[in-house]
Amino acid sequence: MGKRKLPDPKSLGGDINEQHEKKVLDMIRKNQGMGATTSELKSDKTIPPTLITRLVNSLKKKNLIREVPNMNNKGYKHFIAMEFQTSKELTGGDWYTDGSLDLSKIEDLKAKCVMILERHRHRVVTLDVICGYFDKQENLSVDQTKEILKNLILDNEIMEVVSNGLNEFAATRIGELCYKLAGKNSGNGEAIAGTSFASMPCGACPSIGLCSPDGVISPGTCVYFQKWLDF
């Protein structure tokens, strides 16, 4: 009588591991661009929690998933299947590339927008015209163009007006959204016209809370005053 061959322990474990791995991958794929976090994967009771890290690393090595940080919730990492594009919710938005805000692109788009309005200084420019330009030249969606315009309004460089069909609005429909430069009230890094506090050293001083008549920082010893009066 021959000896009964004992089942190969590796192959047994290997089968179970493969099954778990497939399950993890399915869970990740199910959420498409959002993927799943470690804690979400551990919530499945059929997979031993101690195995999750090993399974995830194995999937990463096989290039089936990638790890993406959650820009809105630091400390949380999401695993996303390679077939899917990372959701905007995780990247932070349209303007994020590899987790960083593409500042130079944003500034470039803003400068182009201001240039359009400068060319039509004595009139207003409608939202449709601006969206049309950015769609053609920069491949921006209407929402993305609106974001750029909103940002310029917050910069106080342009203003949003509603057409009444008269004067500078003569070429536009009544009620249409238009934009024009903010004029002398533009922010542009300079003190806004007519303001007095901001145009003197104390207005811009980060240490005004520490300054006192007889203190270490005082009007008599202040270096900002010294520079301001040095002419």
Added chain:
Amino acid sequence: MTTTEYGIVYAVHIITVQFGSVVSKVCEFLLRRGPLSSREISRLVEPDMSYNQVKDILCLLIQHNCVQAFSIEPPDGSESKATVQYIVLCNNILHRVRYNKFSRIVNEELDFKCGAVLDGLLSNGRLTLGQLIERDKDSGKPTGSEEIRESLQKLVADRFVERIPSPEPVLGNKEQELAKKKGSKAAKILKEPETLEERVLEAATPVDAIRFPHIFEQDSNSPLADNDSNIPEGKRKQRDVDSSDHNNEVIWRPNFEEFIRRLRHKACVEIVKERRDEGCAIVLKAMLEVGRSHEKKVKTDKSVPMSLSSIYEEVMKTEAGRTLVLERVEACLDQLSATSSYLPAFVIEMDDSYVVDFKSILSVAQKDEIEAVVMRRYGKEAFRMFRYLSQEGRFVETNKIADAALTEKKDTPQILLKMWKDGYLHMQKLVVTGSYVPFLLWKVNKLIVTKQMLDEMYHASLNLSLRLAHELELEKEVILLSSRERDKKIKAKGLLLSSTRFKLDDAIMIFHDF
């Protein structure tokens, strides 16, 4: 608004410069501790000052309209006597740096002779007509008693000068007053509680007919005499000292209220001119002229309603307004009444009438000042965040702010924290179950920011004054080795410091007085 810390420090500095540190010490006690009796002040300052010195200082401060005496009626049935207390009038102290602005108004609206009479009252605090005439006689170029009397009459007619208030009004006991009013209709009308200062000033101020008399005769039979028929019930007081001197001449003083009202109107016209156009500014000026005599208090939120015809009539009186036709005036009113995403309406149109919205006009200037400081101090990204939060008017979470302002999410908390530390933002932590890290919510609280800005502006005004003194001290040392070039530079520095302080004071008035 209660006085801020640097408001107090600045007020004490003004008194120190003009009257010395002994006087300012008494002033500071009143500013920090509230109303005190002369005995209480004396106990606080001894042994540096005697009781009589304290009384002299109080008389000096009253003479210059910086302090008002008063007493509170003891409770019914009590045998105790009412103690005279002294309350400091911080606003009047701060007005002392604006006297040249007040003089300019009178020189422009009336004439230089009236300006000279006003200057006498400003530098002496309060004077009788006789004292004004004496002062004129002692000056290098006397104008004569008739001219002085006429000038004073013009000043009183235009309300630039008033009769001094009652020297020691008696306030009713507040608890008794409330008990009397209980159940009455008056008690049901919601009214903002008056501060003690407001109550004292209301009790001390005579009725308009006495405050701004048309007739200047000075005898006991005249309408000016302090008999009971001139004093309304509720304001009748002990006839120990009245608002006349021992010769029974009326004592006059500048009416700061009217000067602040004129400056407020002027500022509103400038704001409208900057943000709309010249035409709108002319129309607004006319509206302010029409409504001025109906204003019950300086800081009124809205003017009385006025018709297009009354506005147009007033516009036509001015040289600049004569070129405007009715249609243009109507177009300006439409512009002033329009609301947009970047400017609120300055005028409210209702039922063929127009109302000036002072609060709206001044809020635009306040907003610009605050945003300019945010830009200079914290940078462009902070500026965007601050403007976004101001527009939202509610708490917003950090990441949402970063998305709206298009700033790096990792940098946004630091920028917001800097503004919060300096009192420009309000912050709240939101703990959510299941989240280890609380969410931070941010908001612009306009009242808190306004108070913070005002305190910093007082601080800056103080700094400008101290720096000017410092530069003048240096000038004294340098003068021995002087060169023309150096002299010119020192004078230019002095001019820059003084003119900046002058303009900064306009901003302070926008936040505090207007």
